[in-house]
Amino acid sequence: MMYDVAIVGGSYAGMAAGLQLAQTRRHIVVVDTDQPRNRFSARSRGFLTQDGKSPEDIVAAGYAELAQYPTVDWHKGEVETIVGEVGDFTLTLAEPRAAASSFRARRVILAAGVDDDLPALPGLKERWGTHVFHCPYCHGFDLNHGHIGVLAHSAAAMHLALMLPDWGKTTLFLNDAFAPDKWQLQKLDERGTHIEHGAVERLAGEGVKVVMADSRVFPLEGLFVVTQTIPSTLALRLGCEIETTPLGRVIKTSAAQATSVPGVFACGDIARPVGNLSLAVSDGALAGQAAHHSLVFDL
Structure with a gap:
């Protein structure tokens, strides 16, 4: 036919x-x-x-x-x-x-x-679509204005880091992926986005916790990545x-x-x-x- x-x-x-x-x-x-x-x-x-x-x-x-x-x-x-x-x-x-x-x-x-080509970070793939997301319009509302993270994989993370404060208290994990310039730092400050330096080692927890290479741990309602x-x-x-x-x-x-x-x-x-x-x-x-x-x- x-x-x-x-x-x-x-x-x-x-x-x-x-x-x-x-x-x-x-x-x-x-x-x-x-x-x-x-x-x-x-x-x-x-x-x-x-x-x-x-x-x-x-x-x-x-x-x-x-x-x-x-x-x-x-x-x-x-x-x-x-x-x-x-x-x-x-x-x-x-x-x-x-x-x-x-x-x-x-x-x-x-x-x-x-x-989706996901960053090679332990624990990320297992949480994709449940606690790790790419689109705030699709998933941001359900995080109930809780603590939200943005995992930097490149400078493209700036876009999410500036958008996400409308959905909750936002932290940008630079992850040794890029260094914001003076203008970017000013815009992040204006939006109330917190910045964490250092490499992210893995994601853990029943929900999502960002575990840093220096052992610091940040519990989140959700993590976004480009x-x-x-x-x-x-x-x-x-x-x-x-x-x-x-x-x-x-x-x-x-x-x-x-x-x-x-x-x-x-x-x-x-x-x-x-x-x-x-x-x-x-x-x-x-x-x-x-x-x-x-x-x-x-x-």
Whole structure:
């Protein structure tokens, strides 16, 4: 079967794209690994009508809405390769399930999200998404204005260190990663951000405690860190132009979420340096409409 659009990634952006296309009664297939980026978090914040709900509940509600449309097929699996050109792409699964090993589609939407390259600090990976975060808009409110930390991995930590005092008493752990200049020190002081010098040795405790190399310990409600995003290798193999940002690599797209490869669109975290649920859904809706326009007008 030749699908009109194949969507790689069935989380928030992918489902939003699919919902737009479902309205057109075009035949689409969504291929998903069931590994959303925020799967470790208890709650998601800032998405209208879904504020404070768990990621799995929001994903389940989206899936239920898409499942109502007879022209939408859903397959669990990982797309390993995409070959072809606009009008005739072939997507092959890494581990074929049942009879489905590949799909053909006229257009492709990449919504597979990103991986986070985390600092190699003992105890950090185990607390990712539960006590260690990257987005204050997604997680800051639930810290109840408690003590918050920012772990410096580079000078990019300044951005979080200046923002986070709105969510709680903030400490910037320089971690021997960078030294703020005079202007930066002045801005940190104006925001009331405390500075701790010295290297961080590890994270410990049932919640999160920052343990310094000199044995000092700082209990926190939450710790924030700037990660580097890594996009799906599918985009690289397809030849999509990649943009390097201070927060990592993302697929470069047009205002209509089109990539540099004709017939291929991208949306969500894979195509923007700053991601959250609301922005992913917005990008996905735009990508779905743009893919439909491309089909109608043979773009």
